[in-house]
Amino acid sequence: MAVTDKFYDVVIVGAGVGGGAMANRLANAGARVLVVERGNYLPREADNWSVKAVFHDKKYTTQELWRDKSGNAFNPSTFYFVGGNSKFFGAATVRFRKEDFEVLEHEAGVSPAWPISYEDFAPYYDEAERLMGTHGTAGEDPIEPPRSGPYPHPAIGHEPEIEAIAKKLRSKGVQPFSLPIAIDRHEGGKCIRCATCDGFACKLGAKNDAEVRLVGPALKTGLVDLVLDTKVLRFLTDTSGKKVTGIEVEQDDQKNTIHGDIFISAAGAINSAALLLRSANQKHPNGLGNNSSDQLGRNYMAHNNTAMMAIHPFRKNGVTFQKSLCINDFYLSNNVRPYPLGNVQGLGKLQGGMLSANVPFIPEWLMDHFAKRSVDWWIMSEDLPDPENRITLDSDGTIRVSYTSNNLKAHQELVKHWGKIMRSLGYPLILTQKMDITVSMHQCGTARFGTDPATSVLDQYSRVWDLDNLYVVDASFLPSSTGFNPSLTIVAQAVRVSEHLIANVLRSTTAA
Ligand SMILES: Cc1cc2nc3c(=O)[nH]c(=O)nc-3n(C[C@H](O)[C@H](O)[C@H](O)COP(=O)(O)OP(=O)(O)OC[C@H]3O[C@@H](n4cnc5c(N)ncnc54)[C@H](O)[C@@H]3O)c2cc1C
Known part of the structure; x- marks a missing residue:
């Protein structure tokens, strides 16, 4: 039977981390689920690990063009496949801190409180770590939030070069710890600890991305249909405007309508905002979810991110898998500045x-020389929600990302301080590159959840305030970006929303 003739309990737009986790939890509880994905499966092939294919030819990056606040077109580094952006993620699966759920004073302003406390969210982190297969060591991180037990798998350990750096850092009073990471590295696992993980797709299926850990197992329940190469154009509502009745989809230039009971937008923070804006109708002239608050698409965040190479010109760094170390000494109160600075973590080996x-005017041989002698870091600081940083649609339908970085002083201070520490460890040459608007990897915040319909787009279970049966479950819901990688928190919220739907909303699941 064609999916257009079937009726589903839940229709999910997007097979990324948010959509995949929803499909997984709902199907395991007996719900009939349809996932509509604009991309296809990413082929496992030699090019997955080719620097030329991934970084120069951009073989897997969307060809789409978006516009920045001045109207300049740019090609975003975003990926449309089953698994979404997680196909290329670094698999750092880190919990936000207890303080991230509360009002947190930053140098440039305030990071707002969440509608739920860390304590109430923690059980969903437990389940998210289990779903993603996170490795880590409890008790090592100096600002670790309370957790109920050990990680699902032990930390992956450091290669000798990184262990040596950790030791030197400790001698300087810094407290490095094992970065929580979701790769298939336990007994019998497929991961070979190669250099092409962070920023690449895994040819072996050994990275615990959303396809491998969430969508694949969901399909095995037999209750999930996945339609590919099908772009959702808009949500359709009934005449009252209170209920979504279906989605309009486009496949092979043909338009169709699919019906269901509950609808989940999990298209990613930018595409979910664009989709809800595109779904404007008479009852919702400014897009679905915009009537109560005018907040849809606003408060876009993406982190202040800098990649750093700490280079010893004469000593090679023989490390293969570098993304195993993390530093939180500067995340909350710290001895550098009287405000939070951010997180530092190992970057996949450059x-x-x-x-x-990225820097075509410097010859590749020179870059190669540096890369073989560098230790590489990802330095990440919180950017604060600003209603003027927003996703809109231009008159021709193109996505516009109007974004001006904020909280930059704290970020620059962290970069400077980490560079100083690296020099003191014997790496005299420091090269840094701040990520620009094209690097939308940590996009979030465009439909934040809250307790007040006047200031948020979603209620605390990610339901759009203005509609009875529309939920947004991807990075859109985050009211603050925090200074950590977002995927584990997206999965945790998906688990939470699924449990809420199963217990309170779905009519025909076995658990209902
Ligand atoms: C290089 C890189 C490294 C990263 N490293 C980390 C890391 O180490 N740790 C971490 O936590 N995070 C990391 N991230 C970020 C992480 O991958 C994302 O935060 C996360 O995957 C976002 O999940 P999502 O469900 O919000 O959206 P997405 O992953 O964007 O998924 C959305 C899905 O919806 C589909 N879609 C979009 N529009 C439509 C439409 N109209 N119709 C149908 N389908 C649609 C897309 O194709 C996609 O499959 C990284 C990202 C990148 C790119």
């Missing part, structure tokens, strides 16, 4: 070609 793709 290769010369990855650098020359």
Whole structure:
């Protein structure tokens, strides 16, 4: 039977981390689920690990063009496949801190409180870590929030070069710990600890991305249909405007309508905002979810991110898998500044070609020389929600990302301080690159959840305030970006929303 003739309990737009986790939990509880994905499966092939294919030819990146606040077109580094952006993620699966759920004073302003406390959210982190297969060591992180037990898998350990750096850091009073990471590295696992993980797709299926850990197992229940290469154009509502009745989809230039009971937008923070804006109708002239608050698409955040190479010009760094170390000494109160600065974590090992793709005027041989002698870091600081940082649609339908970085002083201070520490460890040459608007990897916040319909787009279970049966379950819901990688928190919220739907909303699941 064609999916257009079937009726589903839940229709999910997007097979990324948010959509995949929803499909997984709902189907395991007996719900009939349809996932509509604009992309296809990413083929497992040699090019997955080719610097040329991934970074120069951009073989897997969308060809789409978006516009920045001045109207300049740019090609975003975003990926449309089963698994979404997690196909290329670094698999750092880190919990936000207890303080991230509360009002947190930053140098440039206030990071708002969440509608739920860390204590109430923690059980969903437990389940999210289990779903993603996170490795880590409880009790090592100096600002670790309370947790109910050990990680599902032990920390992956450091290669000798990274262990040596950790030791030197400790001698300087810094408290490095094992970065929580979701790769298939336990006994019998497929991961070979290669250099092409962070920023690449895994040819072996050994990275615990949303396809491998969430969508694949969901399909095995037999209760999930997945339609591919099908773009959702808009949500359709009934005449009252209170209920979504279906989605309009486009496949092979043909338009169709699919019906269901509950609808989940999990298209990613930018595309979910765009989709809800595109769904404007008579009852919702400014897009679905915009009537009560005019907040849809606003408060876009993406972190202040800097990649750093700490180079010893004469000593090679023989490390292969570098993303195993994390530093939180500067995340909350710290001895550098009287305000939070951010997180530092190992970056997947840089290769010369990855650098020359971004800085073409420096020859690849020189970049390669540096990359072989560098230790590489990802330095990440919170950007604060600003209603003027927003996603809108231009008159021709193109997505516009109007974004001006904020809280930059704290970020620059962290970059400077980490550079100083690296020099003191014997790496005299420091190269940094701040990520620009094209690097939308940590996009979030465009439909924040809250307790007040006047200031938020979603209620605390991610339901759009203005509609009875429309939910947004991807990075859109985050009211603050925090200074950590978002995927584990997206999965945790998906688990939470699924449990809420199963217990309170769905009519025909076995658990209902
Ligand atoms: C290089 C890189 C490294 C990263 N490293 C980390 C890391 O180490 N740790 C971490 O936590 N996070 C990391 N991230 C970020 C992480 O991958 C994302 O936060 C997360 O995957 C977002 O999940 P999502 O469900 O919000 O959206 P997405 O992953 O964007 O998924 C949305 C899905 O919806 C589909 N879709 C979009 N529009 C439509 C439409 N109209 N119709 C149908 N389908 C649609 C897309 O194709 C996609 O599959 C990284 C990202 C990148 C790119």
